[in-house]
Amino acid sequence: MKVDFKVTGKTAVITGAGGIICGEMAKEMAAKGMQVALLDLFEDKAQAVADEINEKGGTAIACATDVLKRESLEAAKKFVLDHFESIDVLINGAGGNKKGATTSCEQDFFHIAIEDLRWVFDLNVMGAVLTTQVFGEVFAEKKAGNVINIASMASMIPLTNTIAYSGAKAAVANFTQWMAVHFNQNYGQEIRVNAIAPGFLLTQQNQFLMQKEDGAPTERGQKVLDKTPMGRYGDPIEMAGPVIWLCSEAASFVNGAVIPIDGGFSAYWGV
Structure with missing residues (x-):
């Protein structure tokens, strides 16, 4: 077996692709020869990234997609398969936090709105689960594929103030491990599910x-x-390298892993 870092010719679906982090990933993946399908609730943002990729000689398409609606995801899957015929990689990049779901001197824990907490959990957790249900069927049918989730430092230890985000990202890390096992035990050993855990970036x-x-x-x-x-x-572009590695055959035995990309944050306790 050769160590092969090439990703040329692979097709990736990226949710949240209109955002800064996943947009940078998409650009780098396309620059390395991958075809990328950019899914985002805001189609204009995804299309702007796709246009930039295509103008530079890459191959990208954009599609308006709500990761919390199965019918929207099914339509996106058909759109991608009509253009690219197959899918090799799914990146569950849709996610985030909101101010209303954090504690602060203006807002104590006891008065956080359940609707705000649910919004964060739904977007980060249920969005990843539902998207993997829909696109994961492609991998199950061909018994090969690659899912990459976006976890966080908050997956490993809860961060103060971000009650919903910490809990949601811990669930994403757990889902990553569960799904890796489930795919292998039921649909073949050539399906991998991993996550990256970014450190602190300004978004x-x-x-x-x-x-x-x-x-x-x-x-x-x-x-x-x-x-x-x-x-x-961290810089959003610094998330792209590890993701491209996970997309390649160089990471062929990496499965169920949550990989920190954090400048050493998780290795240092302050003393």
């Missing part, structure tokens, strides 16, 4: 927690930087 969804309006770190942001041995936030 639209968490910037209010990490950075003041003038760009200086909040108290929480400074704590994160102090506990990250590399002393900085």
